[in-house]
Amino acid sequence: MHLTRLASLAAAFLIALAQPCVAEQVDSGVPGMIFDHDVPITMTDGLNLRANIYRPEKSGQYPVLMLMGPYGKDTSMADAPAYKASWAKLIAKYPGLCKKSSCRYIRFEAPDPERWVANGYIVIHADVRGAGASPGVLDPFSPRETEDYATLITWAAHQPWSSGKVGLLGTSFQAINQYQVATLKPEGLAAILPWEGAFDQYREIGYYGGILNVAWEFWWGHQVVPNQNGNAETPLIDSINGGKDTGAPLSPELLKQNRVDPVEAFEKHPFDDDYYRQRTPDGSHITVPMLVVANWTDWSTAGYLAADSKQKWLRIQTGDHLTPFYSEEALALQKRFFDHFLKGANNGWEKEPRVAVQVRRPDGATWRYASAWPLPLTRPERWYLDASTSSMSPATAPAAPAEKSYPGLGDGLTFTSAPFEEETEFTGPISVRLWVSSSTSDMDIFAAVRLIDPQGRDVTFIGNSDPNVPLGLGYLRVSHRAVELGKSTEYSAFHPHLASESMTPGQLYPVDMEFIEPTSIVIPKGYRLALTVQGKDFGYGRNADIVHANDYALPDEHNSGLFFAAHPNRAPALYGGTNTVATGAEHESYLLLPRIPSRN
The missing domain is CATH 3.40.50 (Rossmann fold)
Known part of the structure; x- marks a missing residue:
């Protein structure tokens, strides 16, 4: 700064x-x-x-x-x-x-x-x-x-x-x-x-994926x-x-x-210039003891990961943004932390697990404690997309080449897994790699990772600012597709957002979506995963077939989370073209999920 x-x-x-x-x-x-x-x-x-x-x-x-x-x-x-x-x-x-x-x-x-x-x-x-x-x-x-x-x-x-x-x-x-x-x-x-x-003023506040x-x-x-x-x-x-x-x-x-x-x-x-750099902290200068509380939807682990504090703790919770802060459990946690560092209380805080996460299930959540984030033993698992069948699977053999198109401002494409044959957990960072083209010189991609129950209904969760959110949301303006390898990880690509690089209409490009938040879900047997890719804000409308988190009345149209993109910089002539996703062979498109091995 x-x-x-x-x-x-x-x-x-x-x-x-x-x-x-x-x-x-x-x-x-x-x-x-x-x-x-x-x-x-x-x-x-x-x-x-x-x-x-x-x-x-x-x-x-x-x-x-x-x-x-x-x-x-x-x-x-x-x-x-x-x-x-x-x-x-x-x-x-x-x-x-x-x-x-x-x-x-x-x-x-x-x-x-x-x-x-x-x-x-x-x-x-x-x-x-x-x-x-x-x-x-x-x-x-x-x-x-x-x-x-x-x-x-x-x-x-x-x-x-x-x-x-x-x-x-x-x-x-x-x-x-x-x-x-x-x-x-x-x-x-x-x-x-x-x-x-939030920590990053450009990526978590001003612009999502550019x-x-x-x-x-x-x-x-x-x-x-x-x-x-x-x-x-x-x-x-x-x-x-x-x-x-x-x-x-x-x-x-x-x-x-x-x-x-x-x-x-x-x-x-529009780019990550000095305006944002003056407002985004330099994590190497943050050395004070800290307890970071994040949410699975909107506002992430970025501050925890960036800070150079030797004494730092992370909790990732589910639920809305406001009410958990005032719970008796939260007050007790806050007091134990500050009693230790401000009063010098010998209350055992130094033995508190460095990481605590609420692992979500369709019917609730349970706390898990660990020594590091991402969780130890996390295994990145690719779920490959197949445009010919609108499916996705962790199959190791590459699918045959296929392409599928959709209107840029329409409902997009959805790739759905087979029903899970056994209970499976994914907890940690997620990302999506896509090969895409457009009939115009730019395109916006909005990705939603969804959980589908055996009756075919979306299972939603209470989010930071929205009572009905999917498992994860990703964003990218394809002209911002450049990646800085030195700051990228196995789980996510880092986009510097320093310049715009137009697309050649009809040409395929590999792009990596930005997911601000990690995710957590234990998927029961018989449930399915789905990945929706579209060119507009993802949300659940009034007629959506969902098992929702509460009795919140859905509007006719609704965007999920803290992000909303409708704006003049979304000119239909540029962002309303025909978009295409390619899969298979040399154009492998996939959803990368953080698999947690079974502890049985």
Whole structure:
């Protein structure tokens, strides 16, 4: 990450030493908890960010848990329009949640400070620059924002009530920026716990396989811009004092000048250039102890694999993005981790298995523990495609040459296995190698790995942001097919995304799909696998024949996961041609699966 580390952090250090804690102390309504509201903390350029500080009433020095986000440190999940559905889901799953806390201070994707203060921690929740009560330009994940975070950490480490050790905790946005700030190694940072956060700003956020992800337009317009500092029209209510918590009103013109729309920025940067490199951490600089929590659907193991931390742990879970974070099991895990690294507790954490994964089955999931990721003994297994029969199998003998075509914006092709003759597990990274051609000079490929039950129905799973997802989703814009061998692995090819290379219409090209997430499934006897290849977003419509994860009502059309590609850069004249997949002989196309040997 290209930031001016030494000068900025030296300045932050001096600020941290010199600046007192000036706050409006509010009656927290929680016995034993002091609440300092809207504390101004000066950044290296002189601008004050605002933070809420929750700390034990009993005097002493305590470790600090910190997070910094754009969603409003004073915005109640129960009342904000963008979060009401999430709150309803959370309370439905954990009806006793608000019996163990007043729930007054729970914020979107943030820890409940009451549960931590009672355990001898201080919690600091800051509004990022340009959001909520913090003025300035709102520019998500920018170097300026990361430098601010480092300054906040240094400041917290030097306060009289601080033990000098700071840990970072939060999900999504508040996990992504943990990776970023950890590269700066600010004084006081002792451990991080990024819960379901992306690592690679190009491949996991801006572009999937070189295809622009416009799903962020909804996030930006519905969750971030309403909380922009100076937005007098915000529907969000300050849950502490009432009214608005977005500072002095600004004109619409100034508001627009004070924010950097990420999707507009992505459009200006179609390749993995300095814009993304400034926002994607250098894993070799991440050495702090870390517990990474990933999800089988959307947001991956990339941060764990890239980090150079000697003390790092990985958990990969199934389920939605929000509710598991607030479970009693999760809270106990988080506390054991931070008690060990922030309090020095001899609680056996160092003996915790380095890797824990929830292995999925059609009817649930069970935890498995291992020493490494990918799991030891994983065996890559090729399932070869046959265009003549629309089938796939692990046969070693190459099939006869065949080709099959489909409209670029249609439903594509599906290759289906025979019913499995015995229970079989695949857990780990997946990839797809295809030989393709198009009638145009470019094509987009969307791949979905699916599980089919004996009745021919899709078996879906609860995903990060979608209650019905397949086993895996892959993407590639064929003009981005170049591969960097030095960064590729046996399981996945690394695409540098540095330039566009047009296709010659009618010519076959070998391409390797990008799958951001690994997968996990134990396939029962009689079930089948399917691979769907098409030129548009994959999703389940209202009339899909599925065994779905819950009673979620499907819309007429629906894309799976956090990715959505419909956009002007998907011109039908270019991406709506006739596409072809070739199989067999010298054009072997296959699905690569991570086979886990039977332990019987």
